[in-house]
Amino acid sequence: MNNAFIGIPGELLKPHASPCLSIFMPTHRTFPDNAQDSLRFKNLVTKAEADGISLVGKREMAPLIERLRLLQDDASFWKHTLDGLAVFISPDYFRIFRLQDSVIEQARVSDAFYVRPLIRIYQTVERFQVLALTRSEVKLYEGTRDQLDEIELAPEVPKTMTEALGTEVTPPHMTVASYGGTGAAMRHGHSSRKDEEALDNERFFRAVDQGIAEYHSKPSGLPLVLAALPEHQGLFRSISRNPRLFDAGIETDPGALDLEAVRQKAWKVMEPYREQKIDQMIARFREAEGKNLGSDNPYAIATAAVAGNVSLLLLDGRKFWPGQIDPASGDILLDEASQASGRDVLEEMGAAVLARGGEVIVLLPERMPTESGAAAIFRHA
Incomplete structure (x- = not known):
C-alpha cells in the first residue's frame, strides 16, 4: 500500500x-x-x-x-x-x-x-512537495495549486530530532570546581548552549535532507519547497544535497500555519517557477517544430509515440478525444467500438510516451501552444 x-x-x-x-x-x-x-x-x-x-x-x-x-x-x-x-x-x-x-x-x-x-x-507541471521543518518535527506535504495533503514519511526519514540522533543529542559538557576553599561549586560549559543546539540542528537537518532526497524527491521528481524559520532555512540549504530543493522557500515557523496557509504560501513560491518552465517547454517545441522535429498533428504524434520517438509530449488537460491507439502501428482508431470503450486518444499517447522513456506534461488549455490538444518534440526526424 x-x-x-x-x-x-x-x-x-x-x-x-x-x-x-x-x-x-x-x-x-x-x-x-x-x-x-x-x-x-x-x-x-x-x-x-x-x-x-x-x-x-x-x-x-x-x-x-x-x-x-x-x-x-x-x-x-x-x-x-x-x-x-x-x-x-x-x-x-x-x-x-x-x-x-x-x-x-x-x-x-x-x-x-x-x-x-x-x-x-x-503529470501536471503544477505538482510539488513541501517540507515543513522545525527542531522538533518533520512533515511532508504534496499537492497542486488547488489541493495540498500531508503524506506519510518513509521509515528511513527521521520525524524528530530524537529519532534522528537518539541518545547522541548533544548535552552541555559541564565541570565542577571549588574556589576559595569554601566548597562552593561553579559550573563551566566547555561550549555554549547555543553552539550545542547548532550542532544538533546540523546533524538533524543532514539526516532529514538525506532521507527526503533519497526516498521522496528522487522517486517523485517533484520540486521541493522548504517551510522553516529563516535561521533554519540558511542552515538546511548550506548542507542540503537535494537537487529538487527550491532556492526560495516559506520563511516562517510551519507549526504556526494551518494546511491552507501552507498551500497558499507554497503556491506563491511555485507559480513563477511553473510559468517559467512552461515558457521554456513551449519555446523548445517552437524551435523543434521549425526544424521538423516537432508536431501538433495527433496522427503523426501517435505513430512516433509507439515507435519511441517522442522525447516530450504536452497534453491539454481538459481535452478528451474518444478512441484508442493501435499499440503496434500507432494508428488512431475512431470507429464506433473504440469510441464506446471510454478510452482517450490523448491519454493513450501519453501512456505510450511514458512507457518508452519520454516526458509527458499536462497543461491547462490556455497554456497549450496548439489547438489539437497535443504538442510533441521528436527525438529524431
Missing part, C-alpha cells in the same frame, strides 16, 4: 504477470459521504472478478480477488480516503494510490495495467 502522491511509477508501465486488474473510483474525505465508498469498491471488485473469470479463469483470479476483499473489509482504510482511488493488482504486484482528484469509476482486467487516468493527475 502506498499513500504518497508520486508521479506514475515506471513499474506500472512494465510488463507484469497476467491478469492485471486496474480499479478506479471516486472517494470522499469525510463522513457521511465516505460511508458508501467501500460498497462501491465491492461492486467494482465483483465486476472485475466476473470479467477476469471469463478472460483467464476462476483459479487465476481467486487469489487476487481475495486480497481485494481484504481491502474492501478494512474499515480503517475507508475512513482515510481522499478524492479518488486507484488500485493495481496482478500475481506479482499490488499497489494502492489515494488520489487528490476524482476519477471515473471503472474496473479493467487485461494483460497490462490501465494507467491512463493517472496521467492527467500526476
Whole structure:
C-alpha cells in the first residue's frame, strides 16, 4: 500500500504477470459521504472478478480477488480516503494510490495495467512537495495549486530530532570546581548552549535532507519547497544535497500555519517557477517544430509515440478525444467500438510516451501552444 502522491511509477508501465486488474473510483474525505465508498469498491471488485473469470479463469483470479476483499473489509482504510482511488493488482504486484482528484469509476482486467487516468493527475507541471521543518518535527506535504495533503514519511526519514540522533543529542559538557576553599561549586560549559543546539540542528537537518532526497524527491521528481524559520532555512540549504530543493522557500515557523496557509504560501513560491518552465517547454517545441522535429498533428504524434520517438509530449488537460491507439502501428482508431470503450486518444499517447522513456506534461488549455490538444518534440526526424 502506498499513500504518497508520486508521479506514475515506471513499474506500472512494465510488463507484469497476467491478469492485471486496474480499479478506479471516486472517494470522499469525510463522513457521511465516505460511508458508501467501500460498497462501491465491492461492486467494482465483483465486476472485475466476473470479467477476469471469463478472460483467464476462476483459479487465476481467486487469489487476487481475495486480497481485494481484504481491502474492501478494512474499515480503517475507508475512513482515510481522499478524492479518488486507484488500485493495481496482478500475481506479482499490488499497489494502492489515494488520489487528490476524482476519477471515473471503472474496473479493467487485461494483460497490462490501465494507467491512463493517472496521467492527467500526476503529470501536471503544477505538482510539488513541501517540507515543513522545525527542531522538533518533520512533515511532508504534496499537492497542486488547488489541493495540498500531508503524506506519510518513509521509515528511513527521521520525524524528530530524537529519532534522528537518539541518545547522541548533544548535552552541555559541564565541570565542577571549588574556589576559595569554601566548597562552593561553579559550573563551566566547555561550549555554549547555543553552539550545542547548532550542532544538533546540523546533524538533524543532514539526516532529514538525506532521507527526503533519497526516498521522496528522487522517486517523485517533484520540486521541493522548504517551510522553516529563516535561521533554519540558511542552515538546511548550506548542507542540503537535494537537487529538487527550491532556492526560495516559506520563511516562517510551519507549526504556526494551518494546511491552507501552507498551500497558499507554497503556491506563491511555485507559480513563477511553473510559468517559467512552461515558457521554456513551449519555446523548445517552437524551435523543434521549425526544424521538423516537432508536431501538433495527433496522427503523426501517435505513430512516433509507439515507435519511441517522442522525447516530450504536452497534453491539454481538459481535452478528451474518444478512441484508442493501435499499440503496434500507432494508428488512431475512431470507429464506433473504440469510441464506446471510454478510452482517450490523448491519454493513450501519453501512456505510450511514458512507457518508452519520454516526458509527458499536462497543461491547462490556455497554456497549450496548439489547438489539437497535443504538442510533441521528436527525438529524431
